[in-house]
Amino acid sequence: MHSATSAEIPELVTPAIQHMQDIESSNQCEKKDKHCKGGDRESCQSEIFHSLDMLQRAICEFEENTQSNFIIHQKSKEFGKEDFKPNARSRIQWKSNDIQYGKLIKFSGIPYVVVGRKTLQCHLGRDFSIVKKKNYGDQRQITQGEDHTFTKRRRIIQHTKKMGCPAEINVLHIIRYPDFMIQSDTQKRRRNASKKVKEAFQSDTIQGNHAYVIRFPHLSEHKFHATSGELANLQEKVDRRVQEKVISLHRNGVRKINEMMRHINAFVTQELFPGDDPPVALRRRFYPTRKDLANLMFKAKQEGRNSSLDQENVLNQLKEWKEQIPQLNIFCRPNTTSEEMTNKQSFILCYQAE
Ligand SMILES: [Zn+2]
Numbered sequence: 120m121h122s123a124t125s126a127e128i129p130e131l132v133t134p135a136i137q138h139m140q141d142i143e144s145s146n147q148c149e150k151k152d153k154h155c156k157g158g159d160r161e162s163c164q165s166e167i168f169h170s171l172d173m174l175q176r177a178i179c180e181f182e183e184n185t186q187s188n189f190i191i192h193q194k195s196k197e198f199g200k201e202d203f204k205p206n207a208r209s210r211i212q213w214k215s216n217d218i219q220y221g222k223l224i225k226f227s228g229i230p231y232v233v234v235g236r237k238t239l240q241c242h243l244g245r246d247f248s249i250v251k252k253k254n255y256g257d258q259r260q261i262t263q264g265e266d267h268t269f270t271k272r273r274r275i276i277q278h279t280k281k282m283g284c285p286a287e288i289n290v291l292h293i294i295r296y297p298d299f300m301i302q303s304d305t306q307k308r309r310r311n312a313s314k315k316v317k318e319a320f321q322s323d324t325i326q327g328n329h330a331y332v333i334r335f336p337h338l339s340e341h342k343f344h345a346t347s348g349e350l351a352n353l354q355e356k357v358d359r360r361v362q363e364k365v366i367s368l369h370r371n372g373v374r375k376i377n378e379m380m381r382h383i384n385a386f387v388t389q390e391l392f393p394g395d396d397p398p399v400a401l402r403r404r405f406y407p408t409r410k411d412l413a414n415l416m417f418k419a420k421q422e423g424r425n426s427s428l429d430q431e432n433v434l435n436q437l438k439e440w441k442e443q444i445p446q447l448n449i450f451c452r453p454n455t456t457s458e459e460m461t462n463k464q465s466f467i468l469c470y471q472a473e
Pocket of ligand 1: 241242243244284285286340341342344
């Protein structure tokens with residue numbers, strides 16, 4: 120069902136064809152949880168998006184449907200910058216040639232320049248911080264040996280969750296110039312069109328379309344870990360929207376884990392999936408463990424300390440009081456988080472009533 124051509128030329132995959140392919144493949148998938156569509160995208164690995172927002176949404180949807188999580192592995196400096204201006208030195212391309220992204224764009228007659236690249240790797244992928252962890256361990260051994268030094272130790276049974284999975288998502292950010300399209304692929308036509316595009320760069324008269332071409336991995340590209348069933352449910356990371364909800368509930372005074380759990384269950388069923396069957400209860404993405412909740416609440420607590428927003432609220436409140444009761448004596452010095460030690464000031468509030 121998956122044809123090489125449709126995967127390699129995103130331009131040719133029309134939404135209608137894509138939709139039909141999706142329907143076809145989802146009918147073949149036997150699904151226990153309708154929110155876990157597994158290989159729906161298997162039929163069309165490459166897709167093209169015209170904004171960063173749409174790209175981000177598609178990645179989130181892909182992660183949710185395939186019970187996977189991806190983290191940024193590499194990102195070039197200019198990736199996502201839509202004010203990027205190519206110049207005469209920029210390379211005009213007609214199809215992608217490099218190994219990693221080679222299958223993303225086939226010749227379509229439209230010239231483009233590459234703005235940047237981004238690679239995301241499965242969160243159970245290779246452990247790239249292995250050297251850092253080793254150095255940290257060595258350093259601890261050294262300081263432990265010194266006099267009067269005691270480093271608290273924890274017994275860690277599992278050192279890393281990384282499993283060495285090679286699955287990746289590759290994204291190319293390009294600007295396409297359809298006005299300079301060539302009808303057939305000859306060296307001469309390419310050369311002439313490239314020259315015209317570069318001239319247009321210099322006179323700043325060119326209109327280009329930003330596009331993000333993405334390749335999603337097949338489920339079979341995940342290795343050394345489960346991609347479905349109970350284990351996959353447990354390996355999922357907590358959904359970003361659920362994380363934000365926990366933090367906001369904590370700010371609004373929810374402090375008990377049981378209470379937080381009840382709120383989150385209601386949030387998932389009523390706000391994330393209203394009028395729909397909620398996902399199966401074993402999925403950690405939507406139903407975080409007690410430990411997950413405790414960690415998120417701790418994070419919310421840490422972030423709340425010395426918050427500049429809180430200080431601003433206090434200052435506004437003091438100003439209001441002063442207006443209401445002019446004889447009040449109030450002195451307030453906000454906490455400054457200046458880098459220079461000389462300017463560093465802690466928070467002081469003096470309040471003198473009549
Ligand atoms: Zn994986």
